[in-house]
Amino acid sequence: MPERLETKRVSSEELHDLRRRVLRGNDPAAEVGDPRDSESSAEHYAGVLNGQIVVCASVYPSTSPIDPERKSYQLRYMATDFEVQGQGLGAIVLTTVCDSLTLRGVEEIWANGRDTALGFYQRLGWEIIPGSEHMSPYTQLPHTVIFKTLQ
Numbered sequence: 001m002p003e004r005l006e007t008k009r010v011s012s013e014e015l016h017d018l019r020r021r022v023l024r025g026n027d028p029a030a031e032v033g034d035p036r037d038s039e040s041s042a043e044h045y046a047g048v049l050n051g052q053i054v055v056c057a058s059v060y061p062s063t064s065p066i067d068p069e070r071k072s073y074q075l076r077y078m079a080t081d082f083e084v085q086g087q088g089l090g091a092i093v094l095t096t097v098c099d100s101l102t103l104r105g106v107e108e109i110w111a112n113g114r115d116t117a118l119g120f121y122q123r124l125g126w127e128i129i130p131g132s133e134h135m136s137p138y139t140q141l142p143h144t145v146i147f148k149t150l151q
């Protein structure tokens, strides 16, 4: 079992290394920021284990792809470091993110989920929007629009 994971809010810059390594093939030229990163409404979460950031997740207020009337956030840059994947750490951080949004009245969270990661999200109660399959312009990998109703 890993040591206890601490989930905390950090700056987006603190997550660039993990974003780059796990989500962008460690390409030094890859874009690892979101234009909304420095907005005050953006929230950046780190899962910290033994002083190291091993999980990252960021959320941004965003129009729901399901119902524009619903108060919604978009999840981006969800990743767990390679050596500690499959140990429940990503689930801990994403659950903390969703719990925090729920407490503040957010009704829905959505994401462009990598098809290879859809099982992770479905384990946590997320749903797929049928027919939303597409190639990501950032990674050229197959993605599907997914969401979770928070309340």
Ligand SMILES: CC(C)(COP(=O)(O)OP(=O)(O)OC[C@H]1O[C@@H](n2cnc3c(N)ncnc32)[C@H](O)[C@@H]1OP(=O)(O)O)[C@@H](O)C(=O)NCCC(=O)NCCS
Pocket: 022, 023, 078, 079, 080, 081, 084, 085, 086, 087, 088, 089, 090, 091, 092, 112, 113, 114, 116, 117, 118, 119, 120, 121, 123
């Ligand atoms: C997808 C990712 C974030 C999951 O994080 P993780 O810490 O490895 O996942 P966890 O160990 O918390 O898994 C929670 C549950 O989801 C399952 N799961 C995890 N990754 C999965 C996957 N790719 N496919 C299917 N199920 C998966 C686990 O088996 C576990 O199930 P259990 O509760 O029945 O044991 C991580 O593997 C990762 O960073 N992958 C590469 C980058 C990526 O694809 N990010 C998502 C971009 S949308």
